[in-house]
Amino acid sequence: MKRIFLFILTNLAVMAVITIIASILGISGNPNNLMGLLAFSALVGFTGSIISLLMSKWVAKKSTGAQVIEQPANEMEAWLVNTVENQARQLGLKTPEVAIYDAPEPNAFATGPSKNNSLVAVSTGLMHSMTRDEVEAVLAHEVAHVANGDMVTMTLIQGIVNTFVYFLASVVANIVSSALSSDDEEGQGYGSMAYFIIQMVLQLVFGFLASFIVMWFSRQREYRADEGAAQLVGAPKMIAALERLKGGGSSLPPEMNAMGISGGEKDSLLSTHPTLDNRIAALQNQ
Secondary structure (H helix, E strand, O other), X not given: OHHHXXXXXXXXXXXXXHHHHHHHHOOOOOOOOHHHHHHHHHHHXXXXXXXXXXXXXXXXXXXXXXXXXOOOOOHHHHHHHHHHHHHHHXXXXXXXXXXXXXXXXXXEEEEEEEOOEEEEEEEHHHHHHXXXXXXXXXXXXXXXHHHOOHHHHHHHHHHHHHHHHHHHHHHHHHHHHHHHHHOOOOOXXXXXXXXXXXXXXXXXXXXXXXXXXXXXXXHHHHHHHHHHHXXXXXXXXXXXXXXXXXXXXXXXXXXXXXXXXXXXXXXXXXXXXXXXXXXXXXXXXX
């Protein structure tokens, strides 16, 4: 119930802001005007995703306590920066910011609003538990995410999914509430309330179903990043790194789990990562 309440509360706040923006732009969210509704749905669908993308580096740093290496304090930090710089150069990228965050589990993530404005961060647990070859492979995996534009692509996919979730929920809610209001002796009040409630419920249902699409892409991008890392440092190093990650878990905030290199223990339609065994098998079969 708490999750549903927070969803509705957040939805109301976002909708209030978006409605103001839409009124300024002259876009109508009237469900009887399908083209206007589609434009409004796109505004709803992409606004949150784009804002999240633009704030991704700041949020990642704040939520994990990651400290960007401005001036390496020791040989290990200098090696991390030089390794990422060399890998980025090979892929024609501007060197991402390199950061370290304090966590006992071996993990790493990449984020940022664009290929040339990105962040690669590793946990202290990863640095302490892996060999340099394995750390190099993990860094290559994260740099490959950046080179593949995965953060932007995920944002676009999420925005498109959100657009059609809102659009379909609004259309169906309008049909149902119109049928209810036709039987409402007191006018449109009951129908309007029904429209709001039905739309919220349908957003939850359609959003849940649409998450299968987003999670499928998330799993595919992990395979591609593994392949990109193998091309940079060699498949044996990447396989060794994935083996080392087994049983490591993740201390990343829940909203950032999809960014980490470490995944779940079993595959499912809602998994952000393939299992490590499946990823290893994919590399071995290349």
